[in-house]
Amino acid sequence: MRTNYLILLLLGIVLGSCKNEPEKFVVERPEESRFTKVTLVERLDEPMEFEVLQDGRIIFIERKGKIRMFDPTTGLVTDIGAIPVYFEAEDGLLGLAKDPDFYNNHWIYLYYSPQGQESINRLSRFTLVSDILDPDSEAVLLEIPHFRGCCHSGGSIEFDSKGNLFLSLGDDTTPFESDNYNPIDERPGRPENVDAQRSSSNSNDLRGSILRITPQPDGTYSIPEGNLFPEGTPNTRPEIYVMGNRNPFRISVDPKNGFLYWGEVGPDAQSDSLRRGPRGHDEVNQAKKAGFYGWPYFVADNKPYWYYDFEKQESVFAYDPAAPVNHSPINTGVNLLPPAQKAMIWYPYADSEEFPILGSGGRNAMAGPVYYHDLFLASDVKFPKYYHGKLFIYDWMRNWVFTVQFDENGDFAGLEEFMPTTQFDKPIDMQFGADGALYVLEYGTYWNSQNDDSGIYRIEFNPGNRKPIARGSADVRQGAAPLQVQFSSAGSMDLDGDNLTYEWDFYGDGSSTSREADPTFAFDRAGEFNTILTVRDPSGLQSQAVIPVAVGNEPPVIQVNWQGNRSFYWGKPTLPYQVDVQDKEDGFISENDVVVTWDFLEEGFDKIIAEMGHQQTESSGQLLGQNLLVKSGCNACHGLENASVGPSYKAVAERYSANPEAPKMLLQKVTNGGAGVWGERLMPSHAHLKEGDIIQMIDYVLSLSPQSAVSQKNRLGISGEVTLDQHRTQGTYLLTASYQDKGANGIPPILRREQLVLRHPLVLAANAEYFQGTAKANFENSRLVKFTEDKSYIGFERVDLKYVGEIRLSIDPNRRTGWFEVRQGRPDGILLGKSEVLSNDLRSEAETGKWFEVSIPIENSSEVTDLYLVFQTETGVDIWGSFLLKTVYFDGRN
Structure with a gap:
């Protein structure tokens, strides 16, 4: 009896452990290897927005006018409709959303640029009949003037949980004639589309804002409570929820609290101007309620632009975010605007001082969904509770995805990159499906093109046993016959710690195989072969690596x-x-x-x-x-x-x-x-x-x-x-x-x-190839390396030491004491040289705060080797870092 009890107890522990395993991902960040990016369909033609249906089918639109549907049961895409659209510049078929009651009424909403001479964009509702768009069912909700041939159309559509429709609209303004600062050209006779004050800061114009309306069954709409301007307010449009937008290209709405998020594509100025205003920034914004978000008077955290008189080419005054005023002669709205709201996240082309984790480069900020674990039924691919309440944001140019964490008040609390080693090719929309997986729509490399690397992808989470990872290599992959090749499975792994079995298929046709982990094989006939390595775990999950081998031609x-x-x-x-x-x-x-x-x-x-x-x-x-x-x-x-x-x-x-x-x-x-x-x-x-x-x-x-x-x-x-x-x-x-x-x-x-x-022997320390225990910092227009712990190091790849007599370092000890060792091959490799013990005490009072050089003689060598500078200290470090290293100079012998 006792034996049976122990067996039952042990079984209960095992089963309980299996059942509760996903709970560890409530507060623990899952490894990236637990996510799999699955290709659903590729080679699309300018995809813009999509909707994932409950049964896994996906409706998506392409900018040139097609409405298409992907069926996961067949893996095929069918065209379910087409709208004649004007698709030059940034216009075309831009936005898609399904009605909250879609499964009963089969309504979808499209935002598009209709063909014809009239320069407008249109929001319309259509009905799907047997999954085919009925063109005669169109009910036009809104028509919005839009200057064709240029810029900033916006066009994203989202619904909140109360049935309100949000529509993002760009400022419809040419940015390049204002030196890429704020376009407020008020000169008489100039085209209207050079002054964003007629749109983004015009309370009587829908452009440059995000609208919130409630569609009605008869094809009209009503105005919900809480928009920026109550109905009946003179010189205002009650549809406006937030205004002061430049190009809010992708938006999302929190399904629980109704907060609105959007990515704001910002201006292109490269540097701050003392009398014009700040450099360009992209933004990710949060609106808990209606508000004015600054453009064209402010950007980022309300950095003010100047009122610039284009006629006199004079800067007159900087705008006040507490009381912005629109005095443009073509403004048809109120003059005094609501106080400007700061962005939640902002970043320029260069490294961001406030959000350095976002990197540098081109920028096109977009807002994705907020994930709630309890809104999705249990499934094998559902995201874990770790992401509960977090916002997913992404950048079309930088190809990254981040999650945003909030505090108990719903305010910004932190950023974390999601799947940093995974390739995203211009993500342009994303949402969670009914299965709790993240679906990503990718536009692909080239704008205004059909791209082979565009597509729809599903990112699945796996809390349990994961597929092994197969990695195979060969010491030679080209050569004359007979060609003897040493193969290796080094790097293959099972992230769950399972023992793996290996199978090699050398010719790729099953004629010659091996079950060794690292076999040697002699190819005796000429040809191009794909050698296949298959690795399996004990449960039968497997993955493969393919190694091309060409036999018959010896490389030069x-x-x-x-x-x-x-x-x-x-x-x-x-x-x-x-x-x-x-x-x-x-x-x-x-x-x-x-x-x-x-x-x-x-x-x-x-x-x-x-x-x-x-x-x-x-x-x-x-x-x-x-x-x-x-x-x-x-x-x-x-x-x-x-x-x-x-x-x-x-x-x-x-x-x-x-x-x-x-x-x-x-x-x-x-x-x-x-x-x-x-x-x-x-x-x-x-x-x-x-x-x-x-x-x-x-x-x-x-x-x-x-x-x-x-x-x-x-x-x-x-x-x-x-x-x-x-x-x-x-x-x-x-x-x-x-x-x-x-x-x-x-x-x-x-x-x-x-x-x-x-290369020149003077090398920036921040340009080293290897870093451990260090941090890069920007200081006085220089990129520096901070050494933040004992035995931290930087390393340079394949350095020829021939004729190198000493290495000179430009450093700032920063209140600490330590020394550097030069080591060959590895951080603990052969010692080639060592500096004296360095501290601020070595400098005179006049030198304090200045960089000074330290010379390290090194032994004669003709090696081409990896070279490491290892920092050591006996006095510890502080939060500012022990030493700052600016440059490394490899001094040649005469």
């Missing part, structure tokens, strides 16, 4: 012979080089088939080019330009061959390649922005980009023309001399050798490249 071997240091340069020497190329199948190699280029990059070397493909005639400088275009977000508006918002890169190259003044002219164009060359489409200023980066981008674009000499201008022979004389203070030289063989035994040609990268 390139050697760059160089007498100097292979990492740094000192002075302006002239040095010889020699490139040797060997290929097993090709035999004799003509010098003309080897491409050797010599480039100088004034702003430094962006290492992402090292992973990108290239053509035989491309120079490394052009590769950098190509990568910078991607990194800067330019591909959102331009395609390689197809026009998008702007012209294709090849069209630009063909127009300008023969013009010797083109690089200078295009530099000004990209920096300042503007319109007119390619029609009325407007390009914003890109002054936030480094001039050297813009020059590299322009060089790449111009090289795409067949008539261009850019691709040949830096080409050298396979041997000779180069002089490092183009730098003034900084810069990077690149000697690149490329050879593409002729292919053999049915295997395509193989391209190989060797690159010698020579």
Whole structure:
């Protein structure tokens, strides 16, 4: 009897543990590996908004006018309707929402730009009949004037739990003629769309606001209580819930408390102006009640703009957020506006001082849903309670997703990035489905284009057993037959700690297999094969890794012979080089088939080019330009061959390649922005980009023309001399050798490249490759590294120590005492040098607060190795960090 009791007790403990396992994710943040991003459908044509139905079907719209439905049971998409729309610039079919009683009345609401000569946007209700849009069922709720051919249409639709419809509307204003500050041009005879005071700060105009109305069964609407201006207030529109918006592109409503959230796409000014106003910021806003949110008089946390007289080109006064006044001659509303409300979150192009976790770069802020765990039935994919009450926000340009935590009053309490290592391609809408999973609509890379990387995805949460992760590698993946390959399953893992089994299928057809974790296999026939590694856990869950192996063509071997240091340069020497190329199948190699280029990059070397493909005639400088275009977000508006918002890169190259003044002219164009060359489409200023980066981008674009000499201008022979004389203070030289063989035994040609990268010996500490126990900080226009604990370090990748005699550090001890050790290979590797013990006591009173240099002699070495600077202290650290490190100088021996 006692034995049976113990068995039952043990069984109860086991079952109870299984049942309560998800409860640990009430306060504990789930690992990213517990989320899976599942592809539902891809290759959409400018998707804009979607609705996830209770049965898992998804209705979504595309900007050119299609209404479509995805069926998860078949995996297919069908067109269920189409509306003729004007889809130039930012207009088209923009917004979609289902009626709160959709499953009984089958109503959906669309916000769109109707075809025709009339410049309006329209909010209408339609009926789905047997899941097909009935075009004759249209009931027009609102028509809103909108200047066609430019900017800021907004168009997001959401319902709250009380049946009120929210509609976001942009300010319908051209931003570029106001130097990217606040567009308030009041000069007589100017187009109205250069003055946002006629819309965003006009209480009698619906544009530049978020409306709240209650649709009625007869196709009309009523005004709910609590909007910004009560019905009957002279010179106001009662539909307005919040005003003072620039471009509230995506909105959401908290399903429990009714709070409104939206992302505000902000202006483009790159810097604060003493007499114009603040630089541009994007915002994420919260409205607990109706209010005025500042535009075009304030931005971010009510940073004020100045009233600027465009006629006299004078700044007259800064606006007062407590009592903003609209005196525009084309204002038809009240003059005195409600007090301006601060943004909840705001960030510029550069790193944000208030919200540094959001990073830097292009920006398009959007607001997603608030998650409540108790609103969804139990399911295998439902999000955990950890996210209960949190808002999901996202940025279309930066491709990140964050969650926002609130305190007991519903006020901002913190940010946390969601799935930081997962790729999002221009997220444009998201919502939770009835299953409690997060559905994400992604627009894809290029604006105004059908993108292969657009799609609808479901993010599922798994609180229990997770699939193992398969990772496979091979020591060689190309070569002549017979080809012996050492395979490895290193990196494969089971996040739940289960033991794994391995199965290798070498040819990919089941003819040759192995169950070893790290087998060796000899391929005895030529061909291209996909070797498959399958890993399984004890429950049968499995995942696979595929390793392509090409047998029959030995890759070429390139050697760059160089007498100097292979990492740094000192002075302006002239040095010889020699490139040797060997290929097993090709035999004799003509010098003309080897491409050797010599480039100088004034702003430094962006290492992402090292992973990108290239053509035989491309120079490394052009590769950098190509990568910078991607990194800067330019591909959102331009395609390689197809026009998008702007012209294709090849069209630009063909127009300008023969013009010797083109690089200078295009530099000004990209920096300042503007319109007119390619029609009325407007390009914003890109002054936030480094001039050297813009020059590299322009060089790449111009090289795409067949008539261009850019691709040949830096080409050298396979041997000779180069002089490092183009730098003034900084810069990077690149000697690149490329050879593409002729292919053999049915295997395509193989391209190989060797690159010698020579940089200035003065390196920012913040540009190191490895960091541990440190933090990066901005101080006095410099990027610094703080050492925040004992044995914290920074590390530099593959440093050539040949001719390096000492390392000089520019530091500020910051009230603490410590020293640095230089170590080879690892943070605990061979000790190459050690500084004296450093503290503020080493400095005179006159030097306090200044940076001073510390020299560390290092032992003679010809190694190319990872190099670590390890900080050690016996006095502890404080919240400000122990030491600040600004630069590292690798000093060469004479």
